[in-house]
Amino acid sequence: MEERLEGTEKEVLSLKEMMLEMKKSMDRLADELRENQSYKMKEESGTSDRSIMKMKGKMEETDITGEVNTHLVNRKHFFEINNLPEAEKVKVAVVSFGQDEVDWYRWSHNRKKQGGSYNDYVKKFVNYSAPLPHMTESVLRDAFLTGLEPALQAEVMSRHPQTLEECMMAAQLVNDRNLALKLTQAEMGIMEPKRNEATTTKVPWNNDKGSMRKNEFQMKQITIPLKGSNHKGEPPVKRLSDAEFRARLDKGPCFRKESTKEGESSDTQKIEPLEINQLEVLEEAVIEYRAITNLTTKGTMKLRGVVKGKEITVLIDSGATHNFIHCELVIERKIPIDRNTQFGVTIGDGTSCKGKGICSQVEIQLEGLKVVTDLLVVELGKVDVVLGMQWLDTTGTMKIHWPSLTMVFWKEGNKTWEAEDQGFLIDWQDYEIENDYKESKKTGQQGDEEGLPMIQFLLNQYSDVFDIPTTLPPKRAVDHRIFTMPGQKPINVRPYKYGHQQKEEIEKLVTEMLQTGIIRPSHSPFSSPVLLVKKKDGGWRFCVDYGKLNKITIADKFPIPVIEELLDELHGATVFSKLDLKSGYHQIRMKEEDIEKTAFRTHEGHYEFMVMPFGLTNAPATFQSLMNQVFKPFLRRCVLIFFDDILVYSSDITEHERHLGMVFAILRDNQLYANRKKCVFAHSQIQYLGHIISKHGVEADQDKVRSMLQWPQPQDITGLRGFLGLTGYYRRFVKSYGEIAAPLTKLLQKNAFKWDENATLAFESLKLAMTTIPVLVLPDWSLPFMIETDASGSGLGAVLSQNGHPIAFFSQKLSPRAQSKSIYERELMAVVLSVQKWRHYLLGRRFTIISDQKALKFLSEQREVQPQFQKWLTKLLGNDFEILYQPGLQNKAADALSRMDHQLELKAMSTAGIVDMETVTKEVDKDEELQLIAQQLQTDRHWRGNIPC
Structure with a gap:
């Protein structure tokens, strides 16, 4: 041999x-x-x-x-x-x-490897390959891959592209991601790890006979630092419960270093213990199922079924290797799930996604048949459950007639079950649901771009961004610190008294947090009490009352974004996506020296947080700081960040696909996880921070408007503050808001709450004003701004606009002293206060002010200014503007803002009622004329009689 x-x-x-x-x-x-x-x-x-x-x-x-x-x-x-x-x-x-060999020689002679940027390499590749018409696509594909830089080549190969076009698309995405990453790392001052600091295990790529494997789930690249290295980046720490920790110690897991050369010293062969905090790598199974669409395809049948009391859609698919269940159904019906089982799913279009666990022995009721089987949890399309060959193999003799979509099971010569496809009924119902206009108006989110292939490709490629994190977040430059005032003693507050049910709930929640590794037992001198807050779904939210700790904490002055200024960046955007981070605060680690300050005490023990908890005074500032640092290269270009709400905006869908890919890459590389259920992708109209945003501009969220209209008459100052707080959030949309709300704001003064007719009138007027708020256009920074101002005897008003379209409204109630001033000074006040209000729009650009006070037109030409006007003029210094005169009758918008009609006028009244069909039937039976018409129609359905058509 x-x-x-x-x-x-x-x-x-x-x-x-x-x-x-x-x-x-x-x-x-x-x-x-x-x-x-x-x-x-x-x-x-x-x-x-x-x-x-x-x-x-x-x-x-x-x-x-x-x-x-x-x-x-x-x-x-x-x-x-x-x-x-x-x-x-x-x-x-x-x-x-021959010809093929000559082409090969010419290609090998001219071929270039990537030496500069990726875009330059693509240009050269196209130029060199164009004169070779006989070259097959498989050869070009392999040549394209071979010429890429090794790192880029490895990642593109891991995506298993089948054609040259897929190769180029994957390479472009990876290249864009890498460029975004470099920008982020440069901004954060992060250095790349040295090559000799870690050993890297990669999944091998097989390309037998030029074809790439389809049925393989993409495994992550795992990096395990060597002992004694100074590598700053730490591997993710697997959260181990106490039981798992003891089991690992008893089992004594280890690994063997492999020899690389013959005759190597035995010391390289010795077995060393694997540290408990190292990542445990599990083998992932590969499962393939047929792509699911709305309509029933060849080899599939749709049936109605019931799981846990809920009617569902079941797809019987002979092309699926296993059984599947939609992850949303698992969450909704609270079906037990084992998340330790890891597997990948390859969809019919060649893309891959990661499974989310397995549900064992789930009972499914079909028509006349009970199915009990294991189901793999994934995100499905328009169906809830897929029954594949895993179940079909257990049914015995089966006869399927695909043309008529009927299925019959036989056992020992007897027919045991028969079913007929209900796909048409199911698809029609889905169609009606998807086209329900009321639903789209309710959510305020419209768009059908999410189903685009490229968006789905990105969601599949970055499916791990939506996983439930199983490790503690990495240590970052922005970990949460708690700086307390000098000389303060540790805060120690006794726990509150809890009822029996609350104690059981606290024990349950603490156990869950211990198992996930979010908290650990504590011996800290600090202690804060626990609060349970009722959630909308009837469950309990675990909170810690850090009130005493917050009082001795030095406040972080990191700037929190102003929502109005964020929305001003959206001009020109037509496509929007919204991402919501999962348990956002828990994705940030606590600094080791400050962990003890997060300690809390329950009736059964003393614990402390490993991650940033809710309720700390500086937690919002820390979170915003991290998000700004991570996304800094893209802020105000294609990304807006307000705490854990990320808005991605673009001028068209092609640009949006690229922006989404870069955002997903940043989330993955920074180990930040999003909540897929709360995310919206590629919509033309989207709900964000209480506003509805579209290419037409910004409007108030209709859900919030309904809340205002349904607000009951306040009975105390707390209820009034809540109403004014909600309406005040949208004051930029409302004409004369300050003047309308003046009678209500007076009631907020100390010992001044006394509800009267004026308060009722103002309360109803403000509700009415909220029903007619307009859509405000987004500022176009290439166009000049215009301010229209006016002053009445009781208030000031102004409108900021461009090309006749309003951007924002401003109004203010005048004090009694200001009301006694001359009309000239009141008009000047309106100009100055409106310029100050919108200073961030106007600085550094020329704008126009329109007023119905003709004397203001010559404001900049006056040689002498009276002393009472000088303080107002000094506030206009540094602005480049021109004042134009316009009579009050033509300056309607600003004039309306400065005045309020205190008399309500009833134009119309409409009421809604319920039609009692039993009463209608009785009345029809009593009416002889209607009975005669009914008899005529029964004998001649085309009879019209004297009924007008």
């Missing part, structure tokens, strides 16, 4: 040498062709040109088709039979080249 192997190795070496000689000869021939020399071989070892051409003819007669190795062996045998010298072998082989 060893002799045969040695012989084979010698043959392989001989063939390699021969190929090298052929390559050298081909290079020499190419040089001769370029210099226009005659295509003629010199004689060597007594062989003439005629004999070479004769040999060429004989070689062409031999069968050289098939595999490359067979081709080489055949040529080798031909050379041996004809007893050719080494130099002649190369010449004869070159002369016998």
